[in-house]
Structure formats: C-alpha cells, structure tokens
Amino acid sequence: MAATVQDAIMLLGDSLTQGGYELNGFAAKLAHVYNRKMDVINRGFSGYNTDWILPVFEQVLYTPCFATQHEQQHVPKVRLLVIWFGANDAAPPPKDQHVPLDRFRANLRKLLWMVRSPESPRYSPDTRIVLMTPPPVNTAQRERAQRAKSPLKELDRDFEMTRRYAEAVGEVGQQESVPVVDLWGKLYDAAGRKEESLEEFLTDGLHLNEKGYAVVFNELDKTIKVNYPKYHYDNMQSVFAYSFDILANNPDKYMELTKKRSAFPE
Known part of the structure; x- marks a missing residue:
C-alpha cells in the first residue's frame, strides 16, 4: 500500500538532540519551517555515545522510514539525516561514556556506511547526511552545575578534549564528503573565543539554552541550503x-x- 505520510528529516544524537524540542529548540524550529513538507523525527538519546547508538540504529530507530531495500518502495523516506554526537564520547576517561577518539571516528563512519553503502541492508540512496560537531563546554559552569546536584558530582567534561572530538567530526566529514556543521567553532566565535563567555549559550556548561539552539538552527539551515538545496524548505511545496x-x-x-x-x- 502506498505511503500516506510525508517523507522526513531524522535527527540522530544524544541529549543535545533530544532537547531539540524545548522552547525554541532547533528541532522545534525545523518542524515549523518544514510543516506540511517533511516530518521531523527526533531520535535523540540522552546520555548516549556512538558505541551505544549503533545497535539502536540497526533496529531502524523505531520508524519505518529506514526500511530494508526491499521495503523502501512502500514507505516514506528519510530525505535528510542529521547526525550529532561527540558531547558524551568526549567525557574524559575513566567515565563510562568515554569513547576513544579512533573508535569515535570509526563509529561515525559506520553510521555513514549503514546509510550510504549498497552493501548495507539499510542502504538509502535518497538520504542526504549532515554531521554536526559537539559544541564547546564551559568547564567552570559545568563544575558549578555538578556540585549543585544531590549527591554532589564531579566535573565530567574537558574543554580541550571536546575540541578534539569536534575536530574529529570535521575530519570524518571531509574524508567521507559529508557536510559538517561546525558548532564548536561557531559557538566559540559567538562567545568571543572565551570559554567563560559560553555561559550565554549553555544551561549547565554542557547543554544548550534557547540562544545556543538558535545558533544550531541557523547553521544547520545554511548547511542544508548550500549543500542540499532540493531539500531546503524554501525550495519545496506542501x-x-x-x-x-x-x-x-x-x-x-x-x-x-x-x-x-x-x-x-x-
């Protein structure tokens, strides 16, 4: 039976993605501008790293949009896939969320392979992919937020380590010819390249506030428009x-x- 729903944009990530439907979050804004053109499917998993997302992705993320090749002719398609990881992978060892840098790169490549390779059972030639880097962290703000918790928790992020994971996303994107939204650079520049000024964009030194999500939406919007103009809402009809x-x-x-x-x- 032919599909009766719209094709979709899928957002795959951690808590930064999961929080995208908060007030004026980037996912909420995407849903608004793509209203009656493409559905926005939020598959953000708070606390997840790239190790833990791989088996979830293999289970099709609970949606028919990523069907097997045989099934795809009967279901709506994911036209855009936005992959946003690194914030948890970059947790300093021995934190359980930590994923070594080389394996982080390999995991990103595996996610890309699952969508782009004809050898993959989830091969989706109509899907275009965007990678996004983790944003910078404000360690002073993060430490205050951790110490305010009960029971008290210790600092669990490092500014320089997160920068290295953001750079790794850029490297994978360049090597695999996938556009990358450099949120680490854009937010750091917006903060005047001062770590303490990042508090303007973050709620707890790690997660984004409304102003931070505005940067995410604007940069993702520009990336889609430049790299995949066919899938930009300005060029689509209801x-x-x-x-x-x-x-x-x-x-x-x-x-x-x-x-x-x-x-x-x-």
Missing part, C-alpha cells in the same frame, strides 16, 4: 494543496485538489 489553492481553483473540486503530491516541484 505535499497537499494549500487552502487558497482550493479556493482559487473551485472549492467543489477539493477531493481532486487535495490529492497527495511530491514535496519536490518538477
């Missing part, structure tokens, strides 16, 4: 006619006018 189209073309014909159409104009 999959069902707008009400003014029905009114302008005889309301009595609404049954025909409201048939599903492609979001991508010919």
Whole structure:
C-alpha cells in the first residue's frame, strides 16, 4: 500500500538532540519551517555515545522510514539525516561514556556506511547526511552545575578534549564528503573565543539554552541550503494543496485538489 505520510528529516544524537524540542529548540524550529513538507523525527538519546547508538540504529530507530531495500518502495523516506554526537564520547576517561577518539571516528563512519553503502541492508540512496560537531563546554559552569546536584558530582567534561572530538567530526566529514556543521567553532566565535563567555549559550556548561539552539538552527539551515538545496524548505511545496489553492481553483473540486503530491516541484 502506498505511503500516506510525508517523507522526513531524522535527527540522530544524544541529549543535545533530544532537547531539540524545548522552547525554541532547533528541532522545534525545523518542524515549523518544514510543516506540511517533511516530518521531523527526533531520535535523540540522552546520555548516549556512538558505541551505544549503533545497535539502536540497526533496529531502524523505531520508524519505518529506514526500511530494508526491499521495503523502501512502500514507505516514506528519510530525505535528510542529521547526525550529532561527540558531547558524551568526549567525557574524559575513566567515565563510562568515554569513547576513544579512533573508535569515535570509526563509529561515525559506520553510521555513514549503514546509510550510504549498497552493501548495507539499510542502504538509502535518497538520504542526504549532515554531521554536526559537539559544541564547546564551559568547564567552570559545568563544575558549578555538578556540585549543585544531590549527591554532589564531579566535573565530567574537558574543554580541550571536546575540541578534539569536534575536530574529529570535521575530519570524518571531509574524508567521507559529508557536510559538517561546525558548532564548536561557531559557538566559540559567538562567545568571543572565551570559554567563560559560553555561559550565554549553555544551561549547565554542557547543554544548550534557547540562544545556543538558535545558533544550531541557523547553521544547520545554511548547511542544508548550500549543500542540499532540493531539500531546503524554501525550495519545496506542501505535499497537499494549500487552502487558497482550493479556493482559487473551485472549492467543489477539493477531493481532486487535495490529492497527495511530491514535496519536490518538477
């Protein structure tokens, strides 16, 4: 049976992604601008690193959009996949979330392979991928937030280590020809390249506030527009006619006018 829902953008990541539907979060803004064009599927898993996300991704992330090659002709498709990891992988050892840098790079490549390789059972040639780097951390703010918890917790992030993981995302993107949103650089620049000034964009030294998510949305928006203009909302049409189209073309014909159409104009 033919699909009756829209194609989708999938957001795959950790708590930074999971929090994307907070007030004016980047996922909420994406859902707004892609309304009636593509659905936004948030697959953010708080606390996860790239080791732990791989078996989840292999289970299709609980959505039919990443079906097997045989099934894909019958279901909506993920047109854009945004992968955002590194914030937890960069937790300093011996933290349980820590993933060594070389394995972090390999895990990112494995995620890309699962979507882009014809040898993968989840191969999806219609899916375009964007990688995003972890944002910088504010260790002083993070330490205050950790010490305010009950029971008290110790500092669990390192500024320089997170920078190295952000650089690794950029390296993988360059080697694999996948566009990268450099959130580490953009947010650090926005803070005047001062770690203490990052507090303007962070809630607890690690997670983003509304202003931080605004940077994420703006940079992701620009990256999609430049690299995948076909999938930018400005270049798409509603999959069902707008009400003014029905009114302008005889309301009595609404049954025909409201048939599903492609979001991508010919």
